[in-house]
Amino acid sequence: MPKTTMQTAALAPDQLGLMDRYWRASNYLSVGQIYLHDNPLLTRPLVLADIKRILLGHWGTTPGQNFIYVHLNRIIKQYDLSMIYISGPGHGGPAVVANTYLEGSYSEIYPDISQDTVGLQKLFKQFSFPGGIPSHASPECPGSIHEGGELGYSLSHAFGAVFDNPELIAACVVGDGEAETGPLATAWHSNKFLNPNTDGVVLPILHLNGYKIANPTVLARISHQELEQLFRGYGWHPIFVEGSDPDYMHKAMATALDFAVREIKAIKLNAQENRVFERPRWPMIILKSPKGWTGPKIVDGVQIEGTFHAHQVPISNPESKPEHLPLIEEWLRSYRPQELFDSLGRLLPELAELAPKGERRMGANPHANGGLLLKSLQMPDFRDYACAVPKHGVRGVGDTHVLGPFVRDVIKLNQENFRVFGPDETISNGLEAVFETTNRQWEATTKINDEYLAPNGRVMEMLSEHQCQGWLEGYLLTGRHGLFNCYEAFIHIVDSMFNQHAKWLKVTAGLSWRPKIASLNYLLASHVWRQDHNGFTHQDPGFIDHVVNKKAEIVRVYLPPDANCLLSVMDHCLRSKHYVNVVIAGKHPAPQWLDMDAAVKHCAAGIGIWDWASNDTELSNHAETDIVMACCGDVPTLETLAAVSILRKHLPTLNIRVVNVVDLMKLQPQTEHPHGLNDAEFDLLFTENKPVIFAFHAYPSLIHKLTYRRTNHRNIHVRGYKEEGTITTAFDMTVLNDMDRFHLVIDVIDRLPQTGVKGVELKRMLSEKLIEHRQYINQYGVDMPEIRDWKWSDKDE
Amino acid sequence: MPKTTMQTAALAPDQLGLMDRYWRASNYLSVGQIYLHDNPLLTRPLVLADIKRILLGHWGTTPGQNFIYVHLNRIIKQYDLSMIYISGPGHGGPAVVANTYLEGSYSEIYPDISQDTVGLQKLFKQFSFPGGIPSHASPECPGSIHEGGELGYSLSHAFGAVFDNPELIAACVVGDGEAETGPLATAWHSNKFLNPNTDGVVLPILHLNGYKIANPTVLARISHQELEQLFRGYGWHPIFVEGSDPDYMHKAMATALDFAVREIKAIKLNAQENRVFERPRWPMIILKSPKGWTGPKIVDGVQIEGTFHAHQVPISNPESKPEHLPLIEEWLRSYRPQELFDSLGRLLPELAELAPKGERRMGANPHANGGLLLKSLQMPDFRDYACAVPKHGVRGVGDTHVLGPFVRDVIKLNQENFRVFGPDETISNGLEAVFETTNRQWEATTKINDEYLAPNGRVMEMLSEHQCQGWLEGYLLTGRHGLFNCYEAFIHIVDSMFNQHAKWLKVTAGLSWRPKIASLNYLLASHVWRQDHNGFTHQDPGFIDHVVNKKAEIVRVYLPPDANCLLSVMDHCLRSKHYVNVVIAGKHPAPQWLDMDAAVKHCAAGIGIWDWASNDTELSNHAETDIVMACCGDVPTLETLAAVSILRKHLPTLNIRVVNVVDLMKLQPQTEHPHGLNDAEFDLLFTENKPVIFAFHAYPSLIHKLTYRRTNHRNIHVRGYKEEGTITTAFDMTVLNDMDRFHLVIDVIDRLPQTGVKGVELKRMLSEKLIEHRQYINQYGVDMPEIRDWKWSDKDE
Numbered sequence A, B: 001m002p003k004t005t006m007q008t009a010a011l012a013p014d015q016l017g018l019m020d021r022y023w024r025a026s027n028y029l030s031v032g033q034i035y036l037h038d039n040p041l042l043t044r045p046l047v048l049a050d051i052k053r054i055l056l057g058h059w060g061t062t063p064g065q066n067f068i069y070v071h072l073n074r075i076i077k078q079y080d081l082s083m084i085y086i087s088g089p090g091h092g093g094p095a096v097v098a099n100t101y102l103e104g105s106y107s108e109i110y111p112d113i114s115q116d117t118v119g120l121q122k123l124f125k126q127f128s129f130p131g132g133i134p135s136h137a138s139p140e141c142p143g144s145i146h147e148g149g150e151l152g153y154s155l156s157h158a159f160g161a162v163f164d165n166p167e168l169i170a171a172c173v174v175g176d177g178e179a180e181t182g183p184l185a186t187a188w189h190s191n192k193f194l195n196p197n198t199d200g201v202v203l204p205i206l207h208l209n210g211y212k213i214a215n216p217t218v219l220a221r222i223s224h225q226e227l228e229q230l231f232r233g234y235g236w237h238p239i240f241v242e243g244s245d246p247d248y249m250h251k252a253m254a255t256a257l258d259f260a261v262r263e264i265k266a267i268k269l270n271a272q273e274n275r276v277f278e279r280p281r282w283p284m285i286i287l288k289s290p291k292g293w294t295g296p297k298i299v300d301g302v303q304i305e306g307t308f309h310a311h312q313v314p315i316s317n318p319e320s321k322p323e324h325l326p327l328i329e330e331w332l333r334s335y336r337p338q339e340l341f342d343s344l345g346r347l348l349p350e351l352a353e354l355a356p357k358g359e360r361r362m363g364a365n366p367h368a369n370g371g372l373l374l375k376s377l378q379m380p381d382f383r384d385y386a387c388a389v390p391k392h393g394v395r396g397v398g399d400t401h402v403l404g405p406f407v408r409d410v411i412k413l414n415q416e417n418f419r420v421f422g423p424d425e426t427i428s429n430g431l432e433a434v435f436e437t438t439n440r441q442w443e444a445t446t447k448i449n450d451e452y453l454a455p456n457g458r459v460m461e462m463l464s465e466h467q468c469q470g471w472l473e474g475y476l477l478t479g480r481h482g483l484f485n486c487y488e489a490f491i492h493i494v495d496s497m498f499n500q501h502a503k504w505l506k507v508t509a510g511l512s513w514r515p516k517i518a519s520l521n522y523l524l525a526s527h528v529w530r531q532d533h534n535g536f537t538h539q540d541p542g543f544i545d546h547v548v549n550k551k552a553e554i555v556r557v558y559l560p561p562d563a564n565c566l567l568s569v570m571d572h573c574l575r576s577k578h579y580v581n582v583v584i585a586g587k588h589p590a591p592q593w594l595d596m597d598a599a600v601k602h603c604a605a606g607i608g609i610w611d612w613a614s615n616d617t618e619l620s621n622h623a624e625t626d627i628v629m630a631c632c633g634d635v636p637t638l639e640t641l642a643a644v645s646i647l648r649k650h651l652p653t654l655n656i657r658v659v660n661v662v663d664l665m666k667l668q669p670q671t672e673h674p675h676g677l678n679d680a681e682f683d684l685l686f687t688e689n690k691p692v693i694f695a696f697h698a699y700p701s702l703i704h705k706l707t708y709r710r711t712n713h714r715n716i717h718v719r720g721y722k723e724e725g726t727i728t729t730a731f732d733m734t735v736l737n738d739m740d741r742f743h744l745v746i747d748v749i750d751r752l753p754q755t756g757v758k759g760v761e762l763k764r765m766l767s768e769k770l771i772e773h774r775q776y777i778n779q780y781g782v783d784m785p786e787i788r789d790w791k792w793s794d795k796d797e
Helices: A013-035 A062-079 A093-103 A105-109 A117-126 A154-162 A182-193 A224-233 A246-273 A324-333 A399-413 A432-436 A465-477 A489-509 A543-547 A563-575 A596-605 A634-650 A679-686 A701-707 A730-736 A741-751 A753-780 B013-035 B062-079 B093-103 B105-109 B117-126 B154-162 B182-193 B224-233 B246-273 B324-333 B399-413 B432-436 B465-477 B489-509 B543-548 B563-575 B596-605 B634-650 B679-686 B701-707 B730-736 B741-751 B753-780
Strands: A082-087 A168-175 A201-208 A237-242 A283-288 A418-422 A459-461 A481-487 A520-525 A555-558 A580-584 A607-609 A627-632 A656-661 A692-696 A716-719 B082-087 B168-175 B201-208 B237-242 B283-288 B418-422 B459-461 B481-487 B520-525 B555-558 B580-584 B607-609 B627-632 B656-661 B692-696 B716-719
Touching: A013 A062, A013 A093, A013 A117, A013 A246, A013 A324, A062 A082, A062 A093, A062 A168, A062 A201, A062 A246, A062 A283, A082 A093, A082 A154, A093 A105, A154 A168, A154 A182, A154 A201, A154 A465, A182 A201, A182 A465, A182 B182, A201 A246, A224 A237, A224 A283, A224 B224, A237 A246, A246 A283, A399 A418, A399 A432, A399 A520, A399 A563, A418 A465, A459 A465, A465 A481, A465 A489, A465 A520, A481 A489, A489 A520, A489 A543, A489 A580, A489 B489, A520 A563, A543 A555, A543 A580, A543 B543, A555 A563, A563 A580, A563 A596, A596 A607, A607 A679, A627 A634, A627 A679, A627 A741, A634 A656, A634 A692, A634 A730, A634 A741, A634 A753, A692 A701, A692 A741, A701 A716, A701 B701, A716 A741, A730 A741, A730 A753, A741 A753, B013 B062, B013 B093, B013 B117, B013 B246, B013 B324, B062 B082, B062 B093, B062 B168, B062 B201, B062 B246, B062 B283, B082 B093, B082 B154, B093 B105, B154 B168, B154 B182, B154 B201, B154 B465, B182 B201, B182 B465, B201 B246, B224 B237, B224 B283, B237 B246, B246 B283, B399 B418, B399 B432, B399 B520, B399 B563, B418 B465, B459 B465, B465 B481, B465 B489, B465 B520, B481 B489, B489 B520, B489 B543, B489 B580, B520 B563, B543 B555, B543 B580, B543 B701, B555 B563, B563 B580, B563 B596, B596 B607, B607 B679, B627 B634, B627 B679, B627 B741, B634 B656, B634 B692, B634 B730, B634 B741, B634 B753, B692 B701, B692 B741, B701 B716, B716 B741, B730 B741, B730 B753, B741 B753
Parallel strands: A082 A168, A168 A201, A201 A283, A237 A283, A418 A459, A418 A481, A481 A520, A520 A580, A555 A580, A627 A656, A627 A692, A692 A716, B082 B168, B168 B201, B201 B283, B237 B283, B418 B459, B418 B481, B481 B520, B520 B580, B555 B580, B627 B656, B627 B692, B692 B716
Antiparallel strands: A607 A656, B607 B656
């Protein structure tokens, strides 16, 4: 006996009948997409040649999503709602394609897929067909901001979409399979971060169809009581719609949605009228319907509808099983296409009338095509936030602390379309200045000693990198801007989400109807070299290895060596579109190298010789360079310059060139990455045949991966993180990984036999220094004074 | 007014007093670890020189965990329990170190840290000190199987630990910070997968201390009712212990734990006696206590205890704030060390008596040092599962389908210490044969059409890669064996968990008291080239890029080209210890190249020339090789051999050498990886100067990264996945990424000018073939017959 928590209302019988026909139309189109190569309206008996040769696609989730879509259409029209549709379950493609086609938004974007028989045939053929469209709610599908290829992020995306969109409702269908994933399981708590006045609404529809690929789902196999407790515990008001009889279910769903809309409106009104704040219990729907609903009941003696066997293609190819052909025809005809489409293949007018109009159609809502709504950020002049660098090497306060006021003012100037996301680390990462102008948005209880919590704020913090990433993606995809600050090691938690977003950007870059969106900007502070009190588990600089595997058109990686460079880089990133920008910066006090003018110039070039630190230039116009000391990243830059100091003092006749890299992709050939230097430019910097000692922020092999085609590659010797670490000082970290100043000098000597006896002597001395360092730090827990007090001096001083 | 769900029982006052003193002792040791460089027992007034120069560590979570530990000690003794302790909150290091020291297990392993004043001083100094120990429950800490450096996996680890350990209880402290992570949020559902007869028990203790680094926690800021509903909804029976008064709290905690033990025993008994199955509601504790409990109340005018300010070091260094010195002393003395330790620094006997004895001590429970319990698997002879390869290139049934019966029999022979984990993909990945002998373990409701679900089974499937990984890690760390099968693209979901496990293996490899554990084995079927019906979102072969950044001693990567090689490789992996093995294999019907004898030989070498596919050998003993065709992975091997066919037919005078790579790390220099070939061996295979066309399973740059130091590196031209894909055939995928047979032949011609006019002509023909292919597949959705029907012929046929 199906249950709902309320009585079904009297929906006008004719409307119910029309909606049922509309649902049948979308189901028919869905089955057609999976099976039909031709004969789209079954105007003649089905023959084998009408069937696709390879049957791919997923039926299981589809009829339920079609059911939801038609019901959402009704409330959109009835209450004039601005709503987008997020298809969480994997493989909901047939449903969203069918529905956007029926409402007309599909053909507006793809005129070739016209609303007639010819268009229908193309619509069917392209699905799950080489060169066609995938079986998910892919970027090619109008109205989609969520692919569903990788499960777990629908609800985070939905919340991201409605932040700062107070009029928007994101209807989010959550599959009971994806509900088992970690990211989805914590995303239900997003309701503690949603402001009923300034944000929109997420209406989750948990679709309990009971099965995954080959297993039942957990949430479908716990008691009704547990299920209800779980979602009440998550802070929602669950409304149950359960059953399989279409007639009953239409009424129940309509009643539930009417109730949900009333609740939503009441919450919104209450929030506007009452200044007393209490976190609302937003409504959600729990829709329990059979997997593969309305599909074949039994095929080859196996029950299909209502079991996991309905997951993919329920009736296999009649090419090898001729008896399947009539089953397919029977199934298709069960939707009575002649009652749905006219002889030209057009949806009958009384049905077409059910869909919302214009931008109210979920396939045409501009929020689901964020580039349409994107406004450039109002940017303060980053030069105004410069730190003074009267001489090279002055001690700074920590680079991200300098960035903080700039981000603060970006927030101040863009109160409605810029947010900062981070897993409880915004202060820890050095951006404390943002709290001078804003707060963390927080809708749960507050207490007297809390800091910077408010119902409305521009900083979103929850201890879930998945949530930060998912919210931000949803925010960007709906046309806004943002910044994700994170510990470097733990950004790997969202490796896979990054993958999917980068893939989305790659595909949408090729869709002219989707204008570009703002870049996804990562600020990775608290990086591998400065985990002084966290140690080995917090040391992993490999995210950039992961990132550079994605399309060169999409990814950018920056390692500013100091605060002014960080400002310049971040200004660039926040203005950019359709990239993923990874910026790695330090938060601890560290030497500053470039004043703002020099920083701007250096960052614009992305890579360059630091003349002031080199002594090859003055000697003979570069011709006599003995050694190139390259560096990328703040700590490697410090150690490189310290090594240069030692060399200048002890081997003063050496001609040293210092090259600093801000824009990592400069190293790749221009044929591989749009930022890449051409070979002549690269050779000018790195020479064609001199040894290069390269101190790198991350794993050394990445530099080889980027430069292996370069003329001088075999002379490039890279030092970087080699997975050695513990709780210790930054300098000791470089020692453990052979990237400290002493090792770098030894590397130089090893490559320059001409340093002769002096070199041998220096090497011996530095080896002793390393022993001395180990003894000192083991005893005192801090670096030797000569390390702590070391300062750069320009050669002319 | 604090609440508990039951009356506090009368705990004998003297025992309560003793327990409170024991708690004070562990708190004292915790504060000592954070602050003291000397004067460990405060036998003289504290002076600045007694304080560490750099104060690192985390106080916030520590006193609560100390409280829990002393109470668990009591029930262990009282009920003679076998229990391990999992410290979920980050930075619980001071607590577990203090408690294992007090119970004596610490000094047994580290005799240098003796149970006297000298040992105490060393214990204090080493904490968060360069070369010392981290602030987490790190591998160096006895009793730990869970680091806590990266949050979210404690509960999965706990469940993994108790599978097949029916006598074991894993007490798992879950921080309210980590409880916000996705993986933890779904891990509560693990109770649907635990068998009360054949598995042990997880006793979660949700530690609601209310704060993260700088924020309150979500679960601490929802109503009591919501909190209780949430955990009842998750299927647990929550028992609340709330308050701050030690006296009250000791009683409440003791009562709650007594109740929990009674419930656990009743559930166990009921499961044994009654054959009627109903999923039990296991007890859990919700402990609400102040963050930084018993620590300083107010410092510098800021409230510390009970706020997020207690997270790290509550009283900053007196070096710069002399007024802090007396505060620190006052805090330390508040625990009255003279009532806890004798004048020699030994815990007083009446307190030492409270700890369990021998292996009942949580720091000495062998389950937390899995290598001690590890039994080698009983292995069937993998040769018995060989598929017949009467000639090279016969069509197989899909490599993982051949592997399936072998895995089935590994299960059959190892019913108590081997499990298979996967996110609902074990059948999809081709291992259906395992269900001939076992089931999926599933404790929730079942229905008539379910397949292979049972309360007891060797396959663990939940749609959460995090859970699969976390369970498996817990299972391995407690001395058992396992296999994780997963779609290749989505293994990135656990990138970060892999990182932490690899780091754990690296550190424990250096701890002689921790014997090696079984390897973590990944089988990545459903790989990048065969996503015919899933498309672009399911295509990412980058996990191996991620893996090879970790220590070479730990990681192994295998790409068997066919089923017999897969059997040989998997046999090797399952027998191995202390590695992470990544095996990538296909599941679709594909050509088979090697019979079992050849496969064994090839896999033992890891790389080799396939003489039967080459035609340089017979001509002139390798000297005249014109071109090396290298391949790694099943699809690249197929395309390479197809390209060789074309070359042999059209350019018969070319001397071609085919090299196949199974063990990817063979490519790295032996100085970088223990499997690496030395340069002479490498040159013998790849020549010193001939062009190499390398078809690779994953991103091409990985091959360059591994081989950049090799003599012939600049002649190695790699084809692989370059992030192009959609729903299409495997062959078309290779075309989209320029790795198909036609492109490979064109690559050869481009590098061999001596192919002259014939080469030019062939290139033209193949370019036309590519156009023809595109037209054909766009029309029919399948490959051209000449692709579908292509078969390898040995040259002597």
